[in-house]
Amino acid sequence: QRKQYFTRKIEGPAPKIDGRLEAVWEQVPWATGFVEWQPNFGEQPAEQSAFKILYDEKNLYVAYRAFDAQPDSIVRRLSRRDFFPGDWMEINIDSYHDLRTAFSFTLSASGVRGDEFVSENGNDWDPSWNPVWFGKTRVDSLGWTAEVQIPFSQLRFDKAPEQIWGIQVMRRNFRHQERSVWQPIAPTDNGWVSFFGELHGIRDIEPPRQVEIQPYVVGKAESFEKIEGNPFATGSDFSLSAGLDGKVALTSDLILDFTLNPDFGQVEADPSVVRLDGFQNFFSERRPFFIEGRNIFNYPLSFTAAGGNQDADLLFYSRRIGAAPHHYPALAPDEYAEVPANTSILGAAKFSGKTRHGWSIGI
Incomplete structure (x- = not known):
């Protein structure tokens, strides 16, 4: 059975992205009921997890609560972006709701971010996609928490009175070598995105008209050994170049x-x-x-x-x-x-x- 989560628009100030779950998150309920995905699909995970989702005119906000009876044993390893060390939480968003593509945002307990574009119903995960988004984590006596801010400009969706998006949330518990998911999807199922749960309640948001212009100017000075008679080895060289990159959302x-x-x-x-x-x-x-x-x-x-x-x-x-x-x-x-x-x-x-x-x- 496909699960559903109902979000709502924020009333008052947006949450501060610092890993601390302030009062604004009380406007929506926790989504719970995670089940083990690996290694033993369908069993109860060693530690339970929960999440909440809010939104405003420009951003989607996600809060995580990853329970852990031994907070001192949470694996928090630092690494480069798109490497997923230790414990982490991840949300996949099918904002097209085409049941084939999704945007994946992963945040480790140490604060390392990872992001991938998912296509072919989960058969292709492209880590070269690097959107702009924000996330912070915090360890407490109950485990660890996280807050994530995803600008709508980094997602793709149609204009509609109410958005219905596919979502999946996954947790990795490194210590137990275990992954658990909110929407049960058996590893033997033929597909991934097509089995997502649904996110309801996002109303009256305008797809952002993304316009990005990035000009650049680069100067280069070199000093090297001079070679007599070689017009290309005069002992020094200076060059100046300029250009620009642009992105325009036509729709x-x-x-x-x-x-x-x-x-x-x-x-x-x-x-x-x-x-x-x-x-x-x-x-x-x-x-x-x-x-x-x-x-x-x-x-x-x-x-x-x-x-x-x-x-x-x-x-x-x-x-x-x-x-x-x-x-x-x-x-x-x-x-x-x-x-x-x-x-x-x-x-x-x-x-x-x-x-x-x-x-x-x-x-």
Whole structure:
């Protein structure tokens, strides 16, 4: 049976996101009744959990209560974003209510955030999606608590008098190597998002018209050994470049991304890989322009369950765009050439999203 949770709009000030559950949370009841998901589906978990949901004009708020009889034993490990160490709570939100896609927000007991875009009814979890949201945690005598603030601008939904969204909340108890869920979904069920419980009560909110413009200016100065006769090795070099990245929500479901002379210097570097065969290395996409709507452009040529690599088997592999040139000119002893480390991208645009009839679009 599909569970339902009924939220309501906040009356008065919004909760302060600090991990302390103040009086504003008393406006809605706790959702309880978690059951073990792994390792023994359907049994009572070692520790119970609960959550509450509130909203205002711009944000969705989630409060967690993770009971623990031994608060000193709660595993609170620090790590980088999108790594889920120790104990954590997670909410998956199917704001499209298409029963196939969802937005996942994970917060560990140590305050580490993780986020993923879920597609293909739970078969594809993309950690490269990095929305803007906030969360804080606190340990007390009953276990640990958390507060989460998710701007509506980070979700995708249609305009309607009342929203009905799919939701699932999961807890990981690291000490017991156990995961429990609010909406029971057997690991043997064929799907994930299509079995979510429902969130009711969000009324009269406007899908935000998202507009983001991020200009940049980069200066670069280099000093190196001068080589006589080489016009490209004069001993020093200075360059100045500028560009911008933009995102415009044409509707609540359709996004236009564009970039002019992009600079991806802020992107996390790829790990070092040594290969002794003649095949190409395949790395996950981390550049913001290529991440939006990535699931629409993913056309795997083989199934990962059969041993395929999710990036290596894609028909469209975006990391080839802007990669280093493969050709190196054959030069005479007195000839010189400047070989760039990367191919310049003068500009690019992408149109992606989902129609009200459930069709995904990517151009």
